[in-house]
Amino acid sequence: xxxxxxxxxxxxxxxxxxxxxxxxxxxxxxxxxxxxxxxxxxxxxxxxxxxxxxxxxxxxxxxxxxxxxxxxxxxxxxxxxxxxxxxxxxxxxxxxxxxxxxxxxxxxxxxxxxxxxxxxxxxxxxxxxxxxxxxxxxxxxxxxxxxxxxxxxxxxxxxxxxxxxxxxxxxxxxxxxxxxxxxxxxxxxxxxxxxxxxxxxxxxxxxxxxxxxxxxxxxxxxxxxxxxxxxxxxxxxxxxxxxxxxxxxxxxxxxxxxxxxxxxxxxxxxxxxxxxxxxxxxxxxxxxxxxxxxxxxxxxxxxxxxxxxxx
Amino acid sequence: xxxxxxxxxxxxxxxxxxxxxxxxxxxxxxxxxxxxxxxxxxxxxxxxxxxxxxxxxxxxxxxxxxxxxxxxxxxxxxxxxxxxxxxxxxxxxxxxxxxxxxxxxxxxxxxxxxxxxxxxxxxxxxxxxxxxxxxxxxxxxxxxxxxxxxxxxxxxxxxxxxxxxxxxxxxxxxxxxxxxxxxxxxxxxxxxxxxxxxxxxxxxxxxxxxxxxxxxxxxxxxxxxxxxxxxxxxxxxxxxxxxxxxxxxxxxxxxxxxxxxxxxxxxxxxxxxxxxxxxxxxxxxxxxxxxxxxxxxxxxxxxxxxxxxxxxxxxxxxxxxxxxxxxxxxxxxxxxxxxxxxxxxxxxxxxxxxxxxxxxxxxxxxxxxxxxxxxxxxxxxxxxxxx
Numbered sequence: 132x133x134x135x136x137x138x139x140x141x142x143x144x145x146x147x148x149x150x151x152x153x154x155x156x157x158x159x160x161x162x163x164x165x166x167x168x169x170x171x172x173x174x175x176x177x178x179x180x181x182x183x184x185x186x187x188x189x190x191x192x193x194x195x196x197x198x199x200x201x202x203x204x205x206x207x208x209x210x211x212x213x214x215x216x217x218x219x220x221x222x223x224x225x226x227x228x229x230x231x232x233x234x235x236x237x238x239x240x241x242x243x244x245x246x247x248x249x250x251x252x253x254x255x256x257x258x259x260x261x262x263x264x265x266x267x268x269x270x271x272x273x274x275x276x277x278x279x280x281x282x283x284x285x286x287x288x289x290x291x292x293x294x295x296x297x298x299x300x301x302x303x304x305x306x307x308x309x310x311x312x313x314x315x316x317x318x319x320x321x322x323x324x325x326x327x328x329x330x331x332x333x334x335x336x337x338x339x340x341x342x343x344x345x346x347x348x349x350x351x352x353x354x355x356x357x358x359x360x361x362x363x364x365x366x367x368x369x370x371x372x373x374x375x376x377x378x379x380x381x382x383x384x385x386x387x388x389x390x391x392x393x394x395x396x397x398x399x400x401x402x403x404x405x406x407x408x409x410x411x412x413x414x415x416x417x418x419x420x421x422x423x424x425x426x427x428x429x430x431x432x433x434x435x436x437x438x439x440x441x442x
Numbered sequence: 443x444x445x446x447x448x449x450x451x452x453x454x455x456x457x458x459x460x461x462x463x464x465x466x467x468x469x470x471x472x473x474x475x476x477x478x479x480x481x482x483x484x485x486x487x488x489x490x491x492x493x494x495x496x497x498x499x500x501x502x503x504x505x506x507x508x509x510x511x512x513x514x515x516x517x518x519x520x521x522x523x524x525x526x527x528x529x530x531x532x533x534x535x536x537x538x539x540x541x542x543x544x545x546x547x548x549x550x551x552x553x554x555x556x557x558x559x560x561x562x563x564x565x566x567x568x569x570x571x572x573x574x575x576x577x578x579x580x581x582x583x584x585x586x587x588x589x590x591x592x593x594x595x596x597x598x599x600x601x602x603x604x605x606x607x608x609x610x611x612x613x614x615x616x617x618x619x620x621x622x623x624x625x626x627x628x629x630x631x632x633x634x635x636x637x638x639x640x641x642x643x644x645x646x647x648x649x650x651x652x653x654x655x656x657x658x659x660x661x662x663x664x665x666x667x668x669x670x671x672x673x674x675x676x677x678x679x680x681x682x683x684x685x686x687x688x689x690x691x692x693x694x695x696x697x698x699x700x701x702x703x704x705x706x707x708x709x710x711x712x713x714x715x716x717x718x719x720x721x722x723x724x725x726x727x728x729x730x731x732x733x734x735x736x737x738x739x740x741x742x743x744x745x746x747x748x749x750x751x752x753x754x755x756x757x758x759x760x761x762x763x764x765x766x767x768x769x770x771x772x773x774x775x776x777x778x779x780x781x782x783x784x785x786x787x788x789x790x791x792x793x794x795x796x797x798x799x800x801x802x803x804x805x806x807x808x809x810x811x812x813x814x815x816x817x818x819x820x821x822x823x824x825x826x827x828x829x
Contacts, residue, residue: 162650291684407648411618
C-alpha cells in the first residue's frame with residue numbers, strides 16, 4: 132500500500148509539474164536514441180545475413196574501449212572525442228571484416244545453431260581479449276568540452292550530451308534509411324535480403340555485400356559504445372547489459388526492420404524511464420511482458436514481415 | 443612364490459600405498475577454495491580481493507606455512523551468479539577435497555554458498571559481503587564467518603556521519619537488492635529526528651538513472667544516500683552532474699565508493715564534497731602495520747596507489763591461517779570453533795570475530811572527497827577510521 136501511494140504521489144507530482152514531465156520525456160528520448168544506435172546495427176546484420184549476432188554487445192564494448200584509448204592519446208578535446216567515435220567504428224569495422232571473411236563466412240550455409248554458437252564463442256573470446264588489453268578495471272570517458280553542462284530549453288535546463296544523443300539517433304536513422312532506400316547499394320542490400328541466390332546469378336558479388344553489412348553493423352555497435360561511454364562506465368561488463376535491450380528492441384520492432392528498431396527503441400526508452408517511476412521493481416518484467424504481448428499479436432514484430440508476406 | 447605369499451605381498455603393497463597417500467595428504471598443501479568474480483563487471487572486485495589473498499598466502503608460506511604445510515589457493519570465478527558460485531563450491535568440495543573457503547564477494551552469492559558450507563560442514567569466510575542476513579537468524583551457522591562490517595553496523599556509523607554533515611532530511615536511492623534494503627533499514631532505525639523525503643530504487647544493474655535523478659532533484663531532501671556501486675556509480679555521477687545534483691544536495695554513498703579505484707576512474711569528474719566509505723585507503727597515515735601492509739601490497743601490485751579490496755582478502759587468509767594454527771588441525775569443525783572469538787592483528791589494528799554472531803568488528807573509513815593539488819584523482823579528506 133505504501134509503495135502504491137508513493138507511486139500515485141509521484142505520478143500526480145509529475146503531471147502537475149510540466150518541467151518534471153518534460154525532463155522525463157527528454158530522458159526517455161535520450162535513452163531510446165542511445166539504444167537505437169546500437170540496435171540498428173543488430174537489425175541490419177540480421178536483415179541481410181539472417182544471423183542473430185550475440186557478439187553485438189561485445190562490439191559495443193570494444194568500441195567504448197577503443198574510444199578510451201584514442202582519447203588517452205588525443206587528450207580530452209572535442210576533436211579527440213570525434214576521433215574516438217569515428218576511430219571506434221573504423222577499427223571495429225576492420226576487425227569485423229577479418230572475423231567475417233576468415234570465420235563467419237564459412238558458416239553461412241550451415242545450420243543456424245552453428246552460427247549462434249559461433250557468435251556466442253566470439254563474445255567469450257572478445258571479453259578475454261578486452262581483459263588482457265585493458266584489464267578488469269573501470270574507466271570513464273568525459274563528454275566532449277562543447278557538450279558539457281546543460282542548455283536551457285525554455286521549460287527547463289537539460290544536459291547537453293543527453294540532448295546530443297536525442298539528435299544523433301534520428302540523424303543515424305535517416306542516414307541508414309536514405310542509404311537503404313535511395314542508393315544503388317541500398318537496393319543491392321535489399322535484394323540480398325530477399326534472394327541472395329538470384330542476386331549472385333545476376334553478377335553481384337554477394338560475398339562483398341555480406342562483408343559490408345557485417346562491417347557496417349559492427350561499426351554502428353562500436354560507435355554506439357563510444358557515444359554511450361560519456362553517460363556510463365567503461366568496464367568489462369558493459370556488453371552484457373546492453374545486448375538484452377538491443378534484442379528486445381529488434382524483436383518487438385521486427386527482425387531486420389530499421390523502422391521497427393526505431394519504434395522499438397522509443398517504446399523501450401519510454402517504458403524504462405516512465406516505468407522506473409510508476410512500476411518500480413516491476414519495470415524489468417514489464418519490458419518482457421510487453422515483448423510477449425507484441426509477439427502474441429504479431430509474431431514477426433511490429434514492423435517485421437511474416438514469412439508468407441516475404442515470399 | 444606360493445599363492446598365499448603373493449596375496450600377502452599384494453596386501454602389504456596396497457597397505458603401504460594407502461598409508462603413504464594418507465601421509466602425503468597430511469603433509470601436502472592445505473587447499474583453500476577462493477571463489478570470486480573474476481570476469482565481467484565484477485572482475486575488478488574479484489581481482490582486488492584475490493590480490494590480497496595471494497599476498498597473504500605468499501607471506502604465510504614464506505614464514506613456514508601453517509602447521510608446517512603451505513597454503514594452496516584454488517581459485518574459481520563466480521561471475522556474480524549464485525548458481526555459478528554454488529557449483530564452483532560443490533566442485534571444489536567434491537573433486538578437490540577443499541574444506542576451507544574464502545568468498546564469494548557479494549551478498550547474493552555469499553548467501554547461496556553459506557548454505558552449502560552449512561550442509562557440507564566446511565569453513566566459509568566471507569571477506570566482503572555486507573548484508574546482515576548472511577549471519578542473522580536461521581542463516582547463522584557454525585561454519586560461516588563474516589568479516590566486512592554488516593549493514594546494521596554501517597547504519598549506526600552512517601547516521602553519525604549524517605549528523606556531522608548537518609543532514610535534516612534524506613532521500614534514499616540505490617539498486618533494489620538485499621544490501622540496499624538492509625542498510626536503509628538500519629539508517630531508518632537510527633536516524634531519530636532526521637526525516638525521510640523519499641526512496642527511489644532502480645532495478646539491479648540498471649545503467650540509466652535519468653528518471654531517478656529527476657525525482658531526486660524535485661524531492662524535499664537536503665541529503666541523498668545511495669548504493670549504486672562500481673560502474674553503475676560512475677554512470678550515476680556522470681548522468682547526475684549536468685543536472686547540478688551535487689551542487690543542490692549533499693550526498694553520502696555506501697557500497698565502498700570511497701575506494702581509490704572509483705576516484706581514479708572518475709578523475710576530475712568525481713564531485714567534490716561527496717561522502718563515502720571504504721574498507722581501506724592507501725593514503726591513510728595511521729598504524730605502522732598499515733604502512734607495512736601498503737608497502738608490501740604496492741610491491742606486489744607494482745603501484746603505490748592501491749585499491750581497497752585487497753585488504754578484505756588479506757585479512758580472510760590471516761584469519762584462516764591463525765584459526766588452523768590455533769586448532770592444531772585442518773579439520774573444519776575444529777577450525778570453525780577456533781575462529782569463534784579469535785582475535786588477530788591486521789593492518790588496521792586488532793580485529794575479533796564475535797563468537798555469538800560470527801561477525802568481525804572490522805573498521806571502515808569514512809571521508810569527504812576533495813580534489814588534490816598536483817593530481818587528477820580526488821582523495822577522501824576528514825578521514826575517519828570508524829570502529
